[in-house]
Amino acid sequence: MTEFLSFVWLVILVLCVVYVGQILIFIRGLSRLHRGTGNRLYSVAVVVAARNEELHIEKCVRSLLEQDYPSNKYTITVVDDQSTDRTADIVRQLATENSAVELLQLHGHPSGISPIINAINEAIKRTSSEIILRTDADCVVGPSWISSMVRYFDETVGVISGLTLIRNTQNISSFFFGFQFIDLFSQTACGAGAIGMDAPNNCNGSNMGFRREAFHDVGGFESMVAINSGSDSLLAQRIAATPQWKMRFAYEPETHVTTLPVTSWRQLLQQRMRWAGHTSHYRTSTLVFLVASFLLYLLMFLFTPISIFYFSTVPLAVLLIKFIVDYWIIFKFSKITKVVGLMKYFFASELIHFPVILAAVFGSFFGGFEWKGRRMKREVSQHA
Numbered sequence: 001m002t003e004f005l006s007f008v009w010l011v012i013l014v015l016c017v018v019y020v021g022q023i024l025i026f027i028r029g030l031s032r033l034h035r036g037t038g039n040r041l042y043s044v045a046v047v048v049a050a051r052n053e054e055l056h057i058e059k060c061v062r063s064l065l066e067q068d069y070p071s072n073k074y075t076i077t078v079v080d081d082q083s084t085d086r087t088a089d090i091v092r093q094l095a096t097e098n099s100a101v102e103l104l105q106l107h108g109h110p111s112g113i114s115p116i117i118n119a120i121n122e123a124i125k126r127t128s129s130e131i132i133l134r135t136d137a138d139c140v141v142g143p144s145w146i147s148s149m150v151r152y153f154d155e156t157v158g159v160i161s162g163l164t165l166i167r168n169t170q171n172i173s174s175f176f177f178g179f180q181f182i183d184l185f186s187q188t189a190c191g192a193g194a195i196g197m198d199a200p201n202n203c204n205g206s207n208m209g210f211r212r213e214a215f216h217d218v219g220g221f222e223s224m225v226a227i228n229s230g231s232d233s234l235l236a237q238r239i240a241a242t243p244q245w246k247m248r249f250a251y252e253p254e255t256h257v258t259t260l261p262v263t264s265w266r267q268l269l270q271q272r273m274r275w276a277g278h279t280s281h282y283r284t285s286t287l288v289f290l291v292a293s294f295l296l297y298l299l300m301f302l303f304t305p306i307s308i309f310y311f312s313t314v315p316l317a318v319l320l321i322k323f324i325v326d327y328w329i330i331f332k333f334s335k336i337t338k339v340v341g342l343m344k345y346f347f348a349s350e351l352i353h354f355p356v357i358l359a360a361v362f363g364s365f366f367g368g369f370e371w372k373g374r375r376m377k378r379e380v381s382q383h384a
Helices: 002-030 057-065 087-097 115-125 145-150 174-196 212-217 231-240 265-276 284-309 314-337 343-366
Strands: 044-050 074-081 101-106 131-136 157-162 164-166 208-211 246-250 257-259 369-371 374-376
Touching: 002 174, 002 284, 002 314, 044 057, 044 115, 044 145, 057 074, 057 087, 057 131, 057 145, 074 087, 074 115, 087 101, 101 115, 115 231, 131 145, 131 212, 157 174, 157 212, 157 231, 164 174, 174 246, 174 265, 174 314, 174 343, 208 212, 208 231, 212 231, 231 246, 265 343, 284 314, 284 343, 314 343
Parallel strands: 044 074, 044 131, 074 101, 157 246, 164 257
Antiparallel strands: 131 208, 157 208, 369 374
């Protein structure tokens, strides 16, 4: 048993080196981010996919209507993806009040195609604008969101990603809110750092934009039509991988988007399972980091309690090192984005990060997840 544990400690140390090395690269990438300085007034189409969002869609659309960007330079297309509530009725009323709003109501989706991707695709087909911005139906944007996002596009930028923050208006405990806030914020920090190093690995569809030209250059969603989650990240990676287009991260407060937390641990797990579902399609270098992180989490979760009985300090030392680098990147990103008040949630969130991530990965790859009343797997069956 002692020899086996010695081997396990060695593997944990190697995985820790891989993890720490990659986080340090992300931290370096954060230092390479630059403000958007463009001044061209592009034509913009804002696309919002909605399903059963009657409680949130009006606030989302009204925030998009209250922009300081010229009103004749942007439109808002809301795709109602077979909602069973009043989502379509609410958007239809908003469209009668303002011609910039268009409702696209879907009543099904083609066999073998993800309903999420189908909804976004149909909206893009209905627009002709140079820039397409995306946010979610439960999100709210600030009055300078469009103008601030557009500033990040110069002639070489094909796609941008921004920061989405969780706002606590759901009457949930501060601990549960704090975990969700830190978890999403840390993921975005790593994604922003990767963009700074010109190796994008993550993009949140609730706050992103891309050139129509760049979208068509990579074939749009053609190579990922069956994937039920993560099309935003995969699209961004494909655009950034082309020689003519770059990716930028929009970090200024005016570009931030706010969204709502989930209200139960079950909903959180379902959400994280959905987020984990597309990671197997990432590029090799990103997969190495993700697999190494998963194995590190798994071994730490299983063997840290055992180490107490064998008087080994390796797991505790690795845990301390992980805490330090995680705190470093989150703290640095909070300074860059001017987000305050989140570090008080850090230590408690770190402790439950292991089991949540492990459960999400196992659940996503060996089961399925629920999303907006639908039961889904990672990919749509091509024989559906």
